Amino acid sequence: xxxxxxxxxxxxxxxxxxxxxxxxxxxxxxxxxxxxxxxxxxxxxxxxxxxxxxxxxxxxxxxxxxxxxxxxxxxxxxxxxxxxxxxxxxxxxxxxxxxxxxxxxxxxxxxxxxxxxxxxxxxxxxxxxxxxxxxxxxxxxxxxxxxxxxxxxxxxxxxxxxxxxxxxxxxxxxxxxxxxxxxxxxxxxxxxxxxxxxxxxxxxxxxxxxxxxxxxxxxxxxxxxxx
Amino acid sequence: xxxxxxxxxxxxxxxxxxxxxxxxxxxxxxxxxxxxxxxxxxxxxxxxxxxxxxxxxxxxxxxxxxxxxxxxxxxxxxxxxxxxxxxxxxxxxxxxxxxxxxxxxxxxxxxxxxxxxxxxxxxxxxxxxxxxxxxxxxxxxxxxxxxxxxxxxxxxxxxxxxxxxxxxxxxxxxxxxxxxxxxxxxxxxxxxxxxxxxxxxxxxxxxxxxxxxxxxxxxxxxxxxxx
Numbered sequence: 001x002x003x004x005x006x007x008x009x010x011x012x013x014x015x016x017x018x019x020x021x022x023x024x025x026x027x028x029x030x031x032x033x034x035x036x037x038x039x040x041x042x043x044x045x046x047x048x049x050x051x052x053x054x055x056x057x058x059x060x061x062x063x064x065x066x067x068x069x070x071x072x073x074x075x076x077x078x079x080x081x082x083x084x085x086x087x088x089x090x091x092x093x094x095x096x097x098x099x100x101x102x103x104x105x106x107x108x109x110x111x112x113x114x115x116x117x118x119x120x121x122x123x124x125x126x127x128x129x130x131x132x133x134x135x136x137x138x139x140x141x142x143x144x145x146x147x148x149x150x151x152x153x154x155x156x157x158x159x160x161x162x163x164x165x166x167x168x169x170x171x172x173x174x175x176x177x178x179x180x181x182x183x184x185x186x187x188x189x190x191x192x193x194x195x196x197x198x199x200x201x202x203x204x205x206x207x208x209x210x211x212x213x214x215x216x217x218x219x220x221x222x223x224x225x226x227x
Numbered sequence: 228x229x230x231x232x233x234x235x236x237x238x239x240x241x242x243x244x245x246x247x248x249x250x251x252x253x254x255x256x257x258x259x260x261x262x263x264x265x266x267x268x269x270x271x272x273x274x275x276x277x278x279x280x281x282x283x284x285x286x287x288x289x290x291x292x293x294x295x296x297x298x299x300x301x302x303x304x305x306x307x308x309x310x311x312x313x314x315x316x317x318x319x320x321x322x323x324x325x326x327x328x329x330x331x332x333x334x335x336x337x338x339x340x341x342x343x344x345x346x347x348x349x350x351x352x353x354x355x356x357x358x359x360x361x362x363x364x365x366x367x368x369x370x371x372x373x374x375x376x377x378x379x380x381x382x383x384x385x386x387x388x389x390x391x392x393x394x395x396x397x398x399x400x401x402x403x404x405x406x407x408x409x410x411x412x413x414x415x416x417x418x419x420x421x422x423x424x425x426x427x428x429x430x431x432x433x434x435x436x437x438x439x440x441x442x443x444x445x446x447x448x449x450x451x452x453x454x
Contacts, residue, residue, distance in 0.1 A: 051278040051279040051280065051360065051362075052278040052362050052383055052387055052390070052391060053278065053380075053382065053383030053384045053387060079390055080363065080390060080391055080392065080393070081389065081390060081391075081392050082386070082389045082390050084386050084389065084390065085390075103363075103366075103367070103393055105332070105361075105363035105364050132363065133278065133362065133363075133390070133391075134332075134361060134362070134363050134364075135278075135279050135360065135361070136307065136330075136332035136359065136360075136361050136364070137332050137361075137363070137364065139330075140330070153280075153382070155280065155380070155382035155383075155405070155408070155412070156279055156280025156382075157279075157280045159309070159311055160279055160280060162308065162309050162311070163279070163306055163307060163308060163309050163311065163312075163360070164279060164307055164308075164360075165307065165308050166307070166330055178382070181382070181408070181411060181412060184408060184411040185382070185408060
């Protein structure tokens with residue numbers, strides 16, 4: 001009697017899908033406009049997604065410090081509340097726009113459009129978007145980015161790509177973060193690699209620690225592209 | 228020009244709120260029915276929420292092992308995909324119903340209603356609901372639970388309660404998990420406590436490690452209540 005698998009109620013799912021379809025269509029239009037605008041400025045835009053605490057801000061701070069003096073980078077950072085992340089990022093000297101979403105669980109293209117108005121895009125080479133910490137909802141919202149990057153921290157466990165496939169499936173790169181903690185948390189790197197590959201065979205894979213600098217060289221090269 | 232704070236576009240927010248209001252109203256009705264049904268069976272129901280990888284399944288496995296032979300507990304576990312968590316939980320001998328949500332980022336009361344049909348509620352003392360790993364969306368969906376429990380792992384950082392206030396605000400208990408890793412990740416326990424208290428002064432606070440057993444005695448007593 002127990003031990004059964006259940007799918008969500010079809011009526012509920014249908015209502016949600018109808019609503020989502022129209023919201024997503026509006027988002028897609030705006031994302032296309034963002035993409036054209038970014039291309040016009042020769043800007044490479046990264047959309048960083050992960051669960052809360054996977055280390056997006058730490059990675060960005062380390063990346064901005066590494067790029068300083070060589071490339072001009074800006075940041076748009078989304079959070080439900082607080083400006084803690086923005087404050088940390090501003091210590092690098094990069095221009096930072098904070099989006100406070102209230103209860104919305106992801107950034108959308110319209111928010112990025114308006115945040116981009118507050119940056120001098122012509123002066124930038126790279127733009128990093130730090131999405132709201134959430135491994136589910138940002139998957140469906142194209143922001144007009146050039147590359148989508150998913151972070152998976154060693155402290156979250158190796159099975160996350162199988163449990164949250166949508167967000168991993170559409171990633172251009174997967175970053176395994178907090179490699180310095182891999183041993184302490186008994187992280188199984190081989191199993192994590194296999195699980196990522198099962199969901200997304202094409203993604204570029206990075207294994208790094210923003211704290212120790214391990215893997216940051218390779219990541220920095222990928223971010224800078226052929227500039 | 229940069230360094231500005233932005234709020235979401237009002238039109239977008241309004242449309243989302245209209246949709247959410249009707250969905251939430253239906254959810255509230257169903258949650259009230261679930262609650263009455265659970266009370267009728269003298270069942271205490273826990274809704275466990277956290278970001279992915281905070282250790283909900285590990286805590287539940289350790290809790291079920293601790294209660295075995297004394298209290299009868301069942302589990303409803305939600306995931307986007309895979310039955311990995313259900314398989315781990317079934318090793319304890321407890322009846323487990325898996326809900327696979329597809330792309331939905333939270334459980335709702337209707338899913339719990341149907342999952343509960345698959346359990347022999349009269350035979351149970353406790354029911355644990357392991358929500359989809361997400362620190363944002365489950366906040367607004369009452370499932371009819373007796374107690375809502377939010378897990379915050381030491382590896383996520385101390386500022387999460389301030390960054391994700393809705394989910395912490397409505398918690399009956401906050402569990403700081405993975406205390407065995409606190410030192411390795413330089414977790415600031417005093418700061419975490421302060422941040423939790425700022426958002427939710429009433430919540431019962433637990434600091435534990437399912438791996439070492441630290442703090443599990445106190446947690447087990449709270450879960451068992453006066454049974």
